[in-house]
Amino acid sequence: EPEEIKLVDGQTECEGRLMVKHRGEWGSVCGYYWGVPEATVACRQLGCGSLQEDGVKAKTANFGAGSGKTWLSHVKCTGRESSLAKCHHRMWGVEGCRHKDDVGVVCEDKNTGLSSQFRLVNGSQRCSGRVERIYAGKWGAMCGEHWDLRAANVLCRQLHCGTAVSVPRSGYFGENHLVWKDEFHCKGTESVLKQCTKATLGNHNCPNWVTAGIICTGTYLVHFI
Structure with a gap:
């Protein structure tokens, strides 16, 4: 299970490219099958409230392409989970997913909504x-x-x-x-x-x-x- 998740390269801590931590190393998430249920769970886990309208950023590198590891792919959630760790996904470590397909998320800011x-x-x-x-x-x-x-x-x-x-x-x-x-x-x-x-x-x-x-x-x- 991912120890932590975070959003990077956004204007606030509640938007950006999604990163997950596994075995002490941060890596990105591939955008295959990424949608509203998955982004909703990420916002909830981050304590950032609800998913913002137009807040699903899949396979477009809206917040820039990452580098290094791509840890997760084919994440599938119902939207009711408390964390991405409770969603189905393929084994850790993704081959063949380019960083231009990294997932991004825009949530409501947890302080000002x-x-x-x-x-x-x-x-x-x-x-x-x-x-x-x-x-x-x-x-x-x-x-x-x-x-x-x-x-x-x-x-x-x-x-x-x-x-x-x-x-x-x-x-x-x-x-x-x-x-x-x-x-x-x-x-x-x-x-x-x-x-x-x-x-x-x-x-x-x-x-x-x-x-x-x-x-x-x-x-x-x-x-x-």
Whole structure:
């Protein structure tokens, strides 16, 4: 059984390339048959909560190719196990699996949960700035073409920043060369953006100067504390 597992080369300890420890040596996991049940168990074992949406990274080396040993392959879980050690897998030591097929996982951060998927940058306070989301280990801006006050209200709530005051666009908070295709269609009453209807995540043909921004009431509350 693996003594430990960890995620490496991600932005937090709850995302990255999956590594398992066997006989005192760290090695990667091959992506053959890797899916939601297996990634869910890995997140649980790491104490990182639930698997993030789009959090299964199999056979794509999203977090870079590893080196050295590939310890596990053909891992099969039901999704209810407490650790990967309780899942079925082939014998230790894998031949013929290339490191570009190493497994990666993105879990909810064990400290801040869903809030860790989003951040506000270049604002004057914590609760204002350009909206960015992390995907496959990379922070990218969200296109402002379809960003509105209802979606902004949900994100302010999710980030514990009160409610939205305004939604500046057109690069008000600066640019990011990477823009994700995140189009959230919200009613405004949702607790987190994940509950809103969302377009497919990926690269966007949106100009990098048309990025979403928000100013939340939490920005102003800071002045009175």
